Amino acid sequence: MDVFAEIGILIGVATAISLLMRFLKQPLIIGHIITGFLVGQLALGLFRNLETLELFSQLGISFLLFSVGLTLNPKTLKDYGLVSILTCLGQVGLTGGVGVVVCLLLGYSWVTALYVGIALAFSSTVIVIKLLSDKGDLDKLYVKLSIGSLLLQDLIAIMLLFTIPFIAGAEGSVTELVRTLFFGVIAGVGVFFVSHNIVRPLHRYLTQSQELLFLFATAWGMGVAALFAYLGFSLEGGALIAGVALSALPSRHEISARLAPLRDFFIVAFFILLGSRLVVSNFDEILVPALVLSLFVLIGNPLLQLIVMGLMGYRKKTSFQTGLVAAQISEFSLILVALGVSLN
Numbered sequence: 006m007d008v009f010a011e012i013g014i015l016i017g018v019a020t021a022i023s024l025l026m027r028f029l030k031q032p033l034i035i036g037h038i039i040t041g042f043l044v045g046q047l048a049l050g051l052f053r054n055l056e057t058l059e060l061f062s063q064l065g066i067s068f069l070l071f072s073v074g075l076t077l078n079p080k081t082l083k084d085y086g087l088v089s090i091l092t093c094l095g096q097v098g099l100t101g102g103v104g105v106v107v108c109l110l111l112g113y114s115w116v117t118a119l120y121v122g123i124a125l126a127f128s129s130t131v132i133v134i135k136l137l138s139d140k141g142d143l144d145k146l147y148v149k150l151s152i153g154s155l156l157l158q159d160l161i162a163i164m165l166l167f168t169i170p171f172i173a174g175a176e177g178s179v180t181e182l183v184r185t186l187f188f189g190v191i192a193g194v195g196v197f198f199v200s201h202n203i204v205r206p207l208h209r210y211l212t213q214s215q216e217l218l219f220l221f222a223t224a225w226g227m228g229v230a231a232l233f234a235y236l237g238f239s240l241e242g243g244a245l246i247a248g249v250a251l252s253a254l255p256s257r258h259e260i261s262a263r264l265a266p267l268r269d270f271f272i273v274a275f276f277i278l279l280g281s282r283l284v285v286s287n288f289d290e291i292l293v294p295a296l297v298l299s300l301f302v303l304i305g306n307p308l309l310q311l312i313v314m315g316l317m318g319y320r321k322k323t324s325f326q327t328g329l330v331a332a333q334i335s336e337f338s339l340i341l342v343a344l345g346v347s348l349n
Contacts, residue, residue: 011052018044019273037273041280052281062278065271066340067244071226072268073130073159073336074248075257088317089150093157095313096331100306101126107301111294120345125302127162127335130155147326150314155330159245162337166242169344185237192236193246196229200250212256215263222260223267225251241340279339306331 019040026036044052052058104122113121133155167189204211204225211218226247233243251257307328314324 037276038280041277045281061274065275068268070244071248074245093154097126099309124338129335151330166239219263
């Protein structure tokens with residue numbers, strides 16, 4: 006089969022399984038992972054051009070992080086104050102630390118425990134904002150505290166996405182690490198300089214054509230991501246920086262809406278690729294750890310957040326509502342672990 010036919014089959018299977026997931030009232034992400042397993046090398050073997058799927062996956066992650074970056078206006082952080090900072094550090098520190106200990110008790114190595122434990126410490130800004138927006142609670146205190154904490158978590162995740170490739174690739178060379186960091190800072194400053202001094206003055210001209218705005222946003226996101234990847238950083242971190250650099254533009258919501266279909270199409274490939282790499286030969290070995298870590302996320306995360314909020318003097322209701330927001334993991338968690346796998 007040629008690549009076009011394989012992609013057609015892939016989309017067809019993904020659609021059929023997504024319809025089933027919708028009927029069962031389950032997240033479509035689960036369906037995409039099942040799709041990857043069914044059409045991957047381990048099952049039907051219908052899709053053999055994994056290079057194409059990996060390219061689609063990279064595009065999906067890049068567009069996703071670019072879209073997230075558009076919501077991370079640095080000026081917004083000032084609205085939430087010191088409480089959000091303490092809440093974020095408390096949640097990430099406690100959840101990450103306890104997660105590492107749980108993984109070590111389950112018999113995993115230090116490297117695996119650190120990756121999984123830290124990954125479990127992050128909650129999804131995109132998912133939380135979507136859910137709270139649907140509830141109409143965006144003006145409530147616990148929401149403001151949660152969003153402030155989530156934005157800071159995203160910033161920590163950005164730093165990790167940049168730092169991990171250094172640790173894996175620098176091979177102990179401090180000089181190489183400092184040199185890469187220096188060029189990274191120069192590139193970051195340059196991106197924000199161009200955004201503020203060139204893109205902003207051209208903003209009105211760009212918005213006169215929806216097609217031009219879409220093309221510019223796509224070129225900007227992919228171009229900045231490619232630049233940071235060339236300098237030795239992660240492609241994901243570069244895409245996120247590209248979004249943050251445009252987060253102050255009046256048309257950021259319009260850009261995000263225009264990119265949403267493209268992002269949603271390619272991000273499906275990320276989860277399908279994840280499913281295609283599932284190994285079930287040792288499923289009995291990972292079942293118990295998976296259940297334990299899932300319960301830790303669903304129950305342990307809210308309890309730890311409840312403790313942090315309680316220590317800062319907030320009412321039980323506010324602490325409980327803020328804690329419930331933490332009962333899931335971020336898209337950064339999967340990307341962080343996938344980055345670790347790609348770096349061996």
